Each structure stands twice: as C-alpha cells, then as structure tokens.
Amino acid sequence: MTFTNKLLVLNKRRDVAKKCAEIFVEAVKNKPDIVLGLPTGKTFVPIYHEIVKLCKKEKVSLAKVRTFNLDEFFGLKSGDKKSFRHYMDKNFFDKVDIARKNIFFLNGDVGDFKKECDDYEQEIRKAGGIDLQFLGIGVNGHIGFNEPGSVFTSRTRRVELTKSTREENASEFGSAAKVPQFALTVGIGTVLKSRKIVLAATGKTKSQIIEEVVCGKISKKIPASALRKHKDVCFLLDKDAASRV
Numbered sequence: 001m002t003f004t005n006k007l008l009v010l011n012k013r014r015d016v017a018k019k020c021a022e023i024f025v026e027a028v029k030n031k032p033d034i035v036l037g038l039p040t041g042k043t044f045v046p047i048y049h050e051i052v053k054l055c056k057k058e059k060v061s062l063a064k065v066r067t068f069n070l071d072e073f074f075g076l077k078s079g080d081k082k083s084f085r086h087y088m089d090k091n092f093f094d095k096v097d098i099a100r101k102n103i104f105f106l107n108g109d110v111g112d113f114k115k116e117c118d119d120y121e122q123e124i125r126k127a128g129g130i131d132l133q134f135l136g137i138g139v140n141g142h143i144g145f146n147e148p149g150s151v152f153t154s155r156t157r158r159v160e161l162t163k164s165t166r167e168e169n170a171s172e173f174g175s176a177a178k179v180p181q182f183a184l185t186v187g188i189g190t191v192l193k194s195r196k197i198v199l200a201a202t203g204k205t206k207s208q209i210i211e212e213v214v215c216g217k218i219s220k221k222i223p224a225s226a227l228r229k230h231k232d233v234c235f236l237l238d239k240d241a242a243s244r245v
C-alpha cells in the first residue's frame with residue numbers, strides 16, 4: 001500500500017472514518033507489530049469508533065501494536081478527563097486488546113519537560129520509527145500541536161498554543177481561557193520521518209486550510225504544508241473539507 005501524495009475525496013464524514021479504519025486494519029494485518037502514530041481531536045472520534053468495529057469484525061488483534069500519540073496538554077494531571085490520554089482511553093485503548101506497555105504517551109504532568117520530550121524521541125527511535133502516522137489538522141494548519149511558524153525540522157518539544165487552537169479546544173475546558181497555555185508535541189521533523197502518513201479532515205470548517213495545504217505555498221506559516229515534502233502521504237477528505245480544492 002503506497003499513497004504517494006494521494007488526495008482521496010469521499011462523500012461523507014462516515015466514509016472517511018470507514019476508509020481510515022480499513023487502512024488501519026490492513027496495515028496491522030500486514031505487520032502485527034506495527035508502530036503507529038496517533039492523533040486526537042473530534043475528527044478522529046468516529047474514526048476510532050470504526051477502527052474498533054472493524055477490528056472486532058475481522059478479529060484483528062492489536063496485542064503487538066505499539067502506539068505513540070502526537071501530543072498532550074502541558075500541566076494537566078495524568079488522569080485529568082480533559083487530557084488527550086483520557087480521550088484515547090475512552091475512545092480507543094479501553095475498547096481494543098492493545099497491551100498497556102505498548103502505549104506511549106507524552107506526559108504533560110512533569111517538571112522536566114525537556115527530558116520528557118527527548119526521552120519520547122528516544123523511545124520512537126528504539127521502536128524503529130513510526131510505520132504509519134495518522135493526523136488530523138487544526139483550522140490554522142497545525143499538525144499535532146505544531147503551530148504556524150514551527151520549523152519543518154522541529155522535534156518533540158514544549159510549545160505555546162495559539163489563540164485559535166485554544167478556541168478550537170475550548171469546549172472540553174469550558175472556555176478558551178481555561179485551555180492550558182502550553183502543550184508537548186512531537187515535531188514536524190518527527191512526523192516527516194514516518195514511513196507513511198494519513199491526514200484525515202472532514203467538514204466545511206476545514207475547507208479553507210485544506211485548500212492552502214494542498215494548493216498553496218509550502219511554508220512554515222502552514223505547518224501541514226510540510227507534508228507535501230513527504231513521499232508517501234494520503235490526504236483523506238470528505239466532500240466538504242475538499243470543497244475548495
């Protein structure tokens with residue numbers, strides 16, 4: 001399965017979720033101990049739902065799969081219900097047979113965030129690198145929490161969140177002002193090292209940024225435009241997200 005910068009436009013959000021699940025399950029069947037990079041966000045809630053369903057239907061075990069999540073809010077306690085770790089447990093990990101020891105996550109509840117980030121890069125390297133990275137996208141073009149201005153060689157680090165990103169995440173926290181100011185994220189350079197990448201985007205709110213990412217200039221102002229430098233990427237979109245392309 002090679003994507004080579006493919007733009008795949010499907011009718012509805014649900015079709016995107018199903019296609020993503022097919023890609024996921026096929027990849028695990030081909031390599032049961034695959035190393036996956038995983039995102040959070042509303043786009044991926046129906047996607048995880050379909051992956052869980054398809055794993056059950058096709059009796060695919062995730063026991064040997066290793067996962068590295070992209071990012072975490074900085075300063076939240078480990079079990080916090082607003083953390084990405086909680087999102088992943090609730091939407092995915094608790095519903096499949098993945099081994100807890102194979103789940104890797106940035107811990108936003110640490111003092112020495114520099115060490116946390118360097119150790120995470122080290123763990124990814126030790127695992128042999130990411131085979132397949134799934135991504136969502138923010139309305140400002142961020143991937144993970146790599147905000148506009150992030151350099152394409154950036155590695156796992158602590159970042160300051162933009163106003164737009166804090167607004168996008170406001171519903172979980174009650175208001176944008178309550179969203180943590182900082183987060184830990186893998187870098188764009190880290191993402192670009194993945195062997196394959198699938199970016200999923202759905203809905204009209206993503207149409208403008210998708211147009212810029214796919215048709216505009218490759219620039220650090222639009223972090224996701226870096227993906228066009230990768231040789232094996234699939235942009236998986238519904239008609240709404242692709243409406244300006």
Ligand code: GLP
Nearest residue numbers: 039040041042043136137138144
């Ligand atoms: C968050 C995450 C990203 C995600 C993005 C889009 O900020 N850090 O990894 O891709 O939001 O989220 P949504 O799918 O909710 O639009």
